[in-house]
Amino acid sequence: xxxxxxxxxxxxxxxxxxxxxxxxxxxxxxxxxxxxxxxxxxxxxxxxxxxxxxxxxxxxxxxxxxxxxxxxxxxxxxxxxxxxxxxxxxxxxxxxxxxxxxxxxxxxxxxxxxxxxxxxxxxxxxxxxxxxxxxxxxxxxxxxxxxxxxxxxxxxxxxxxxxxxxxxxxxxxxxxxxxxxxxxxxxxxxxxxxxxxxxxxxxxxxxxxxxxxxxxxxxxxxxxxxxxxxxxxxxxxxxxxxxxxxxxxxxxxxxxxxxxxxxxxxxxxxxxxxxxxxxxxxxxxxxxxxxxxxxxxxxxx
Amino acid sequence: xxxxxxxxxxxxxxxxxxxxxxxxxxxxxxxxxxxxxxxxxxxxxxxxxxxxxxxxxxxxxxxxxxxxxxxxxxxxxxxxxxxxxxxxxxxxxxxxxxxxxxxxxxxxxxxxxxxxxxxxxxxxxxxxxxxxxxxxxxxxxxxxxxxxxxxxxxxxxxxxxxxxxxxxxxxxxxxxxxxxxxxxxxxxxxxxxxxxxxxxxxxxxxxxxxxxxxxxxxxxxxxxxxxxxxxxxxxxxxxxxxxxxxxxxxxxxxxxxxxxxxxxxxxxxxxxxxxxx
Numbered sequence: 001x002x003x004x005x006x007x008x009x010x011x012x013x014x015x016x017x018x019x020x021x022x023x024x025x026x027x028x029x030x031x032x033x034x035x036x037x038x039x040x041x042x043x044x045x046x047x048x049x050x051x052x053x054x055x056x057x058x059x060x061x062x063x064x065x066x067x068x069x070x071x072x073x074x075x076x077x078x079x080x081x082x083x084x085x086x087x088x089x090x091x092x093x094x095x096x097x098x099x100x101x102x103x104x105x106x107x108x109x110x111x112x113x114x115x116x117x118x119x120x121x122x123x124x125x126x127x128x129x130x131x132x133x134x135x136x137x138x139x140x141x142x143x144x145x146x147x148x149x150x151x152x153x154x155x156x157x158x159x160x161x162x163x164x165x166x167x168x169x170x171x172x173x174x175x176x177x178x179x180x181x182x183x184x185x186x187x188x189x190x191x192x193x194x195x196x197x198x199x200x201x202x203x204x205x206x207x208x209x210x211x212x213x214x215x216x217x218x219x220x221x222x223x224x225x226x227x228x229x230x231x232x233x234x235x236x237x238x239x240x241x242x243x244x245x246x247x248x249x250x251x252x253x254x255x256x257x258x259x260x261x262x263x264x265x266x267x268x269x270x271x272x273x274x275x276x277x278x279x280x281x282x283x284x285x286x287x288x289x290x291x292x293x294x295x296x297x298x299x300x301x
Numbered sequence: 302x303x304x305x306x307x308x309x310x311x312x313x314x315x316x317x318x319x320x321x322x323x324x325x326x327x328x329x330x331x332x333x334x335x336x337x338x339x340x341x342x343x344x345x346x347x348x349x350x351x352x353x354x355x356x357x358x359x360x361x362x363x364x365x366x367x368x369x370x371x372x373x374x375x376x377x378x379x380x381x382x383x384x385x386x387x388x389x390x391x392x393x394x395x396x397x398x399x400x401x402x403x404x405x406x407x408x409x410x411x412x413x414x415x416x417x418x419x420x421x422x423x424x425x426x427x428x429x430x431x432x433x434x435x436x437x438x439x440x441x442x443x444x445x446x447x448x449x450x451x452x453x454x455x456x457x458x459x460x461x462x463x464x465x466x467x468x469x470x471x472x473x474x475x476x477x478x479x480x481x482x483x484x485x486x487x488x489x490x491x492x493x494x495x496x497x498x499x500x501x502x503x504x505x506x507x508x509x510x511x512x513x514x515x516x517x518x519x520x521x522x523x524x525x526x527x528x529x530x531x532x533x534x535x536x537x538x539x540x541x542x543x544x545x546x547x548x549x550x551x552x553x554x555x556x557x558x559x560x561x562x563x564x565x566x567x568x569x570x571x572x573x574x575x576x577x578x
Binding site: 003006007010011014015018021022130131133134135136138139142143145146150232233234236237238240241244245255256258259260262264267268270271274275278279 | 417418420421422424425426427428429430432433435436437440509513514516517520521522523533536537540543544547550551554555557558561562564565566569
């Protein structure tokens with residue numbers, strides 16, 4: 001918990017420092033479009049508290065954050081929390097779908113490779129795994145559009161609205177995620193197969209399939225989850241790119257737009273928000289791991 | 302079903318995969334370096350007469366929507382993309398290595414403070430951290446290199462620290478200290494040579510990450526200026542013309558993928574070559 005709180009504080013503080021370092025005057029940025037005079041901008045500066053000492057601004061900023069107030073977007077003139085909230089859902093849907101694809105595919109590949117160690121299958125899986133995290137999603141996405149949308153006409157190439165719009169983005173992002181999961185599962189399963197509890201299960205006469213499903217897979221699921229938690233940053237970054245490739249609404253479109261127009265409050269809001277989600281994801285992953293692996297329970301409590 | 306498995310260990314240059322990967326990197330890097338002296342078309346000149354020509358003898362990889370030679374742009378683009386990658390990697394190693402070495406050597410409160418900072422940085426999704434850096438620095442290829450380099454540095458510091466601590470726990474370090482070596486001597490003569498292999502492998506892995514994400518930032522329009530022959534930007538340029546000229550975005554993507562793949566395979570090769578017996 002202390003670590004999580006520290007990470008959050010650091011993210012919040014770094015975001016504050018970055019805003020201070022960035023060139024440009026927030027009051028001016030907010031009022032630039034309306035053609036405000038220098039006096040109006042000066043008045044606004046006082047209203048926003050930009051002339052206060054840095055420490056005062058920092059304390060106020062942290063206080064605002066604690067109440068869920070991320071400031072006002074310079075571009076949209078609305079609360080950053082609202083702007084982020086509206087973009088959140090499509091990205092979350094994509095992230096969840098891609099995770100499902102990545103875990104399913106990665107687990108299958110990793111398990112196959114470990115059960116057929118040192119065969120052609122093992123080599124093939126290793127090759128697919130390296131390929132999956134070496135391929136930019138913005139290329140595999142374009143190839144997928146070329147094949148499945150333009151040539152075969154099976155699925156729409158862009159936009160959103162139905163589950164069919166989700167298939168290609170989820171497959172592309174899920175494939176990118178699957179390689180690291182497959183690798184870890186492969187290593188973990190190879191280790192687990194030599195553990196006494198597996199040998200014991202076999203010795204008790206349980207059929208191989210049952211041992212694989214209930215003993216080995218269960219032990220390998222934990223590490224797969226850790227990878228998902230560790231790869232959460234990758235997933236979010238990947239979602240940003242994938243959204244751009246498939247012209248979907250979401251956090252990706254929001255952040256690119258915010259950087260292009262130098263809408264710093266929104267950039268800061270997304271950074272702080274993603275750090276918060278990261279901390280949550282790790283906490284959940286620890287809890288689920290403990291549930292899967294009884295040996296870890298004592299450590300957590 | 303249960304089989305005991307022993308990982309192999311092979312010298313780097315005895316691994317066929319590594320040789321192929323190295324060959325590709327030499328080819329791409331050499332072409333990028335020698336671009337001005339190669340008999341190539343012009344990478345930026347626009348021509349209305351040869352828009353979206355398919356690959357054939359005149360234009361081996363075709364032309365893009367503005368009639369520019371894709372092969373020429375690809376070769377010149379290597380200078381931007383690979384240059385960005387190397388600058389970014391230099392920054393990541395230049396910042397991460399000293400922090401990791403000092404943290405692992407000195408230990409104590411300094412180690413705790415440094416590693417807490419590193420963990421905090423690692424909590425940001427790398428690409429978002431890079432994006433935030435660009436938001437502060439403004440859009441340019443230098444910003445992209447700095448942004449991905451900064452985003453990669455904390456992970457490098459973490460790995461450098463754990464490699465340092467591992468080596469410092471070895472008996473030969475105790476022996477060196479017992480005969481009166483100073484901490485500085487131990488770091489330079491014993492720790493550095495022995496952390497080289499794992500840190501080299503990790504540097505290669507990070508180069509892959511930096512190339513992917515740096516080119517991604519250019520793809521998203523947050524880096525190089527419009528029309529610059531850079532692989533990520535070329536992909537973005539060509540995607541509006543997938544139906545009539547898929548080659549304009551397919552080839553830059555292929556070049557980037559193969560390069561990242563080669564770098565990652567090289568990282569695996571180094572790991573296999575230096576695996577402890």
